[in-house]
Amino acid sequence: MDTNQYLEIFIDESREHLQNLNDQMLQLENNTDDIGILNEIFRSAHTLKGMAGTMSFNKMSVLTHDMENVLQALRNREIKVTSDLIDVLFKCLDALGYYIDNIVNTGSEGDNEFTDIIEELRNALGGNDGSGGSGKAKAEKASEKASDSSSSQDKKLIAINQYEQNVINKALDDGLKALQIDIALNKGCMLKSARAFIIFQVLERNGEVIKSVPSVEDIEDEKFDFEFSVVFLTDKSPELINKELNQISEVESVIINEVGAKPVEKLKEAATGAQVTTKTPEPGNNVKSGTSHGDNGTASKVNKAGKTVRVDITRLDLLMNLVSELIIQKTRLEDIGSQRDSNAYHEALESLERITTDLHDAVMKVRMVPVESVFNRFPRMIRDISRELGKDINLVMSGEETELDRTVIDEIGDPLIHLLRNSADHGIEPVEEREKAGKPRTGQISLKAYQDGNNVVIEVADDGRGIDIEKVRKKLVEKGMVSKELAGSLSKNEIIEYLFRPSFSTADKVTDLSGRGVGLDVVKTKIESLGGNVEVETETGKGSRFIIRLPLTLAIIQALMIVVGNEKYAIPLNNIKEIVRVPVDEIKQVQNQEVFLLRNNLIPVIWLNKVLGVTSDEKSKKYLTVVIVKKGEKLSGLVVDSLIGQQEIVQKSLGKLLSGIKLLAGATILGDGSVALILDVNSMI
Numbered sequence: 004m005d006t007n008q009y010l011e012i013f014i015d016e017s018r019e020h021l022q023n024l025n026d027q028m029l030q031l032e033n034n035t036d037d038i039g040i041l042n043e044i045f046r047s048a049h050t051l052k053g054m055a056g057t058m059s060f061n062k063m064s065v066l067t068h069d070m071e072n073v074l075q076a077l078r079n080r081e082i083k084v085t086s087d088l089i090d091v092l093f094k095c096l097d098a099l100g101y102y103i104d105n106i107v108n109t110g111s112e113g114d115n116e117f118t119d120i121i122e123e124l125r126n127a128l129g130g131n132d133g134s135g136g137s138g139k140a141k142a143e144k145a146s147e148k149a150s151d152s153s154s155s156q157d158k159k160l161i162a163i164n165q166y167e168q169n170v171i172n173k174a175l176d177d178g179l180k181a182l183q184i185d186i187a188l189n190k191g192c193m194l195k196s197a198r199a200f201i202i203f204q205v206l207e208r209n210g211e212v213i214k215s216v217p218s219v220e221d222i223e224d225e226k227f228d229f230e231f232s233v234v235f236l237t238d239k240s241p242e243l244i245n246k247e248l249n250q251i252s253e254v255e256s257v258i259i260n261e262v263g264a265k266p267v268e269k270l271k272e273a274a275t276g277a278q279v280t281t282k283t284p285e286p287g288n289n290v291k292s293g294t295s296h297g298d299n300g301t302a303s304k305v306n307k308a309g310k311t312v313r314v315d316i317t318r319l320d321l322l323m324n325l326v327s328e329l330i331i332q333k334t335r336l337e338d339i340g341s342q343r344d345s346n347a348y349h350e351a352l353e354s355l356e357r358i359t360t361d362l363h364d365a366v367m368k369v370r371m372v373p374v375e376s377v378f379n380r381f382p383r384m385i386r387d388i389s390r391e392l393g394k395d396i397n398l399v400m401s402g403e404e405t406e407l408d409r410t411v412i413d414e415i416g417d418p419l420i421h422l423l424r425n426s427a428d429h430g431i432e433p434v435e436e437r438e439k440a441g442k443p444r445t446g447q448i449s450l451k452a453y454q455d456g457n458n459v460v461i462e463v464a465d466d467g468r469g470i471d472i473e474k475v476r477k478k479l480v481e482k483g484m485v486s487k488e489l490a491g492s493l494s495k496n497e498i499i500e501y502l503f504r505p506s507f508s509t510a511d512k513v514t515d516l517s518g519r520g521v522g523l524d525v526v527k528t529k530i531e532s533l534g535g536n537v538e539v540e541t542e543t544g545k546g547s548r549f550i551i552r553l554p555l556t557l558a559i560i561q562a563l564m565i566v567v568g569n570e571k572y573a574i575p576l577n578n579i580k581e582i583v584r585v586p587v588d589e590i591k592q593v594q595n596q597e598v599f600l601l602r603n604n605l606i607p608v609i610w611l612n613k614v615l616g617v618t619s620d621e622k623s624k625k626y627l628t629v630v631i632v633k634k635g636e637k638l639s640g641l642v643v644d645s646l647i648g649q650q651e652i653v654q655k656s657l658g659k660l661l662s663g664i665k666l667l668a669g670a671t672i673l674g675d676g677s678v679a680l681i682l683d684v685n686s687m688i
Contacts, residue, residue, distance in 0.1 A: 009058070009200070009201065010058070012194065012197050014107060016054060016194070017051060017054060017099075017103050020047045020054075021096055021100055022379055023047050024044060024096055025093075025096055025379075026379070026382070027043050027044045028383075029382050031044065031084060031089070032084070032089045035083070044074060045074045048067055050253060051063070051067050051252070052067035052068055052071060052250075052252075053250050053251050053252035053253075055067060057251055061112075062112045062117075063102045063112060065116075065121070066095060066098060066099065066102075066117060067095075067099070070092065070124060072124070072128060073088075073128060076128055081128075082127060082128065088127055091120070091123045091124060091127060094120050094123070095124070098115075098117045101113070101115065160183055160260065160262065161183060161216050161232050163262070167213060167214055170213050170236075172264045176264075179210075179238050180236070180240075181234065181235070181263075182235045182237065182244065182259050182260065183232060183233070183234055183260045183261075184206075184232065184235055184257065184258070184259050185230065185232045185258040186230065186231060186232070186254060186258075187230045187254075187255040187256045187257075188253055189229070189254070192253045195222075196222060196223055198251070198254075199222045199231065201251055203233075205251065206233065206235055206244075206248075209237050209239045209243070209244060209247070210235055210237030210238070211235070212234070213234050213236060214233065214234040216231065241259045245257050245259055319369060322366055323370070323559075326362055326363050329359050329362065330363065331653060331672050331673075331674065333355055333359050334673065334674035336355065367408070367555075367559075370408050370409050370410075371407065371555075372408075372412045373403060374403060374405050374406070374407055374452045374459075374461070375404065377412060377416050377419065378450060378452075379403075381398060381400070381419070381420075381423060381450060384424075385427060388427045392428065393433070393434075394434065394446060395434055396427055396431055396445065396447075396448060397445050397447050397448070398447075399447060399448070399449045399450070401449070401452075402451050403452065405452040405453055405459055407555065408555060408556040410556075411533055411553055411556070414533055415533070415553070417525070418526040418529045418530055418551070419461070422463040422549050425523070426463060427448065429467075430446075430448075430465040430467030430468065430469075430547055431446035431448065431467040431468075432446065432468050436468075447465065447466050449462070449463075451464075457554065457576075457577050458535075458553060458554060458555065458577060459554075461550075461551040461553070462549065462551070463548070464546060464548040465547060466546040467547070468543070468544060469541045469544055469545055469547050470539070470543070470547055472495055472499075472541075475498050475499075476491075476498055479493075479498075479501055484504070502523050503523045503526070503527040503537070504524060523537075530551055530553070531686065533553055533554070534575065534668060535553040535554065536551075537552075537635070538635040538636065552635075554575070554577060559652070560575055560576070560652060560654055561576040561649060562574060562649070562650060562651075562652045562671075563576060563582075563646065563648070563649055564646070564648060564649075564650050564652075565611075565644075565647065566646075567619060568612060568617035568618050569617075570615070570617055570679075570680075571647065571673065571679040572615075572679055572680055572681070572682055573650075573671055573679050573680070573681045573682065574630060574632065574641070574684060575681065578633065579630060579632055579633075580632065580633045581631045582628070583601065583640075585640070586627075587624065587627060601631070601640075604638065606629075606638055608629070608640050608642060609640065609642065609687055610642050611641050611682075615666065628642070628645065628646060629643075632684045632687075632688065634684065637688055641684075641687070652671040652681070653671055653672065654669045655672070656669055657669055657670055667680050667681065
């Protein structure tokens with residue numbers, strides 16, 4: 004049977020095991036004597052090996068086998084946990100990650116066999132390849148012993164009816180073997196039906212299943228605890244079947260008993276038992292189940308309560324598009340409703356509005372993913388960086404449960420990696436420098452996420468040397484970006500803004516970590532493309548804090564609808580601070596920039612008609628309508644002709660042809676069918 008239909012389950016589970024291995028390995032390095040951590044690592048590696056073997060990914064299976072030998076030797080106290088050995092094991096995890104990425108992209112593992120890593124693993128065992136030596140031999144011996152003990156156990160035979168016994172007798176006459184196989188899954192197994200499917204697949208490759216208890220249908224629906232039995236006809240030896248089944252991940256035990264021939268006339272019809280079947284269970288439709296409790300009678304209810312479904316993001320996008328169309332139609336009805344006076348009509352419209360709002364909220368919750376899925380890769384990264392730089396760095400994370408839209412989650416990984424590397428390379432000082440400054444030897448980087456209204460805030464902070472404002476000022480002059488006179492008059496925040504200019508770096512020498520001249524502009528560009536912004540707080544000698552604000556979602560947003568000339572535009576509400584009316588004669592010219600005074604603050608004026616190339620007559624008015632927008636702490640005033648009001652809009656992409664227009668973040672369809680462009684405030688300020 005084709006294993007490709009289980010490829011997605013294999014990939015998802017492999018990544019989960021790899022992440023668990025990374026996390027546990029970091030703990031092991033700090034708690035070298037903790038046998039519990041070591042056992043957890045061994046179990047994950049063993050499961051990964053079994054999964055790879057079942058899917059016929061032999062290179063993965065070989066690498067994890069050698070890795071397992073080293074782990075077994077560690078468990079037996081034959082070798083000790085050292086940082087160098089942890090480095091080798093981390094190389095294994097990187098190699099396994101490479102295999103999984105290749106499988107995702109091409110369907111195969113690729114050609115790299117990582118013989119150098121395998122050699123390092125065998126050297127860790129004293130150069131023994133395992134053929135007769137310590138780690139591997141003992142691990143295999145222990146495995147064989149476990150298999151022997153399980154196969155020697157006995158279990159009551161399941162009931163066989165007349166028809167089934169006829170089939171067994173005929174098979175025995177033809178020289179086949181009839182076996183009852185009792186299989187117990189690990190109590191922590193999360194995908195029981197998928198595991199059962201793989202077991203049936205292995206069995207059908209070697210023979211024929213004529214009966215299962217519970218029935219195949221119940222196994223598909225996970226209406227069983229963690230054990231099931233089959234009657235199996237095969238020409239293979241019980242030892243071979245036992246070996247193949249024990250290689251499947253999360254199989255706790257396999258007990259095999261031979262079923263003999265019996266005269267059919269002496270058999271009583273079985274009162275109970277599953278129907279004869281050769282059907283293979285389905286893999287559970289990618290359903291991830293909670294742990295079963297109680298007997299079979301109640302297992303189904305408990306499983307249903309704890310189930311979560313892995314859904315393809317394209318299906319969610321389709322559902323979101325349908326919700327978007329519903330909201331557009333709701334807006335259209337509101338426009339029509341303004342021309343009617345029927346109470347029943349308005350009640351129906353209000354009901355539709357409640358339904359669409361609830362449906363929108365429900366879809367958004369489905370799309371929300373904890374930022375933990377991004378954060379969990381960083382402890383390993385910081386550990387590797389600290390070793391490479393020879394620094395002591397501790398990463399503290401909080402708010403991992405904070406949720407963001409899946410589309411945003413997929414994009415924020417790279418900016419966060421850049422900021423964390425920046426903190427480790429530029430921010431945290433070497434140990435000697437920290438001690439001279441009276442700081443702890445170990446530098447601290449904190450990564451924090453929390454929700455703030457309709458935004459999610461992610462902070463990357465360190466207790467390092469901070470940004471040297473004077474050094475940046477000097478670099479600006481050296482690079483010819485500003486004159487010496489202008490540089491001297493720039494404020495601290497204005498100096499920091501230059502750090503986000505393309506190709507600007509304060510590193511004295513370029514390293515792999517400092518970005519090779521690629522500055523923080525990549526962070527700013529990516530975050531602003533997601534509708535967010537970046538702020539910086541720094542204090543020389545104390546550290547720096549980078550604050551990223553992101554919208555909860557990019558799909559459906561609250562916006563202020565405005566008119567400029569004859570065109571309608573939308574400004575995202577989270578960019579707006581307030582709306583004011585300003586007398587035209589209060590607009591003044593300061594250093595070639597038009598500004599007005601608002602509560603003792605100078606607000607730069609942006610004439611939207613000029614920026615957007617739209618004909619307007621706003622200067623003929625005595626008072627201007629100005630929308631005050633913010634980007635971090637920076638404020639600007641957008642001059643508009645008139646306001647339409649606040650509205651929930653569906654944000655649509657402009658497509659590839661218009662993707663390079665910086666002033667626009669997208670478009671939306673209004674209730675009358677017309678299109679309004681959504682302004683990208685970040686690019687204007």
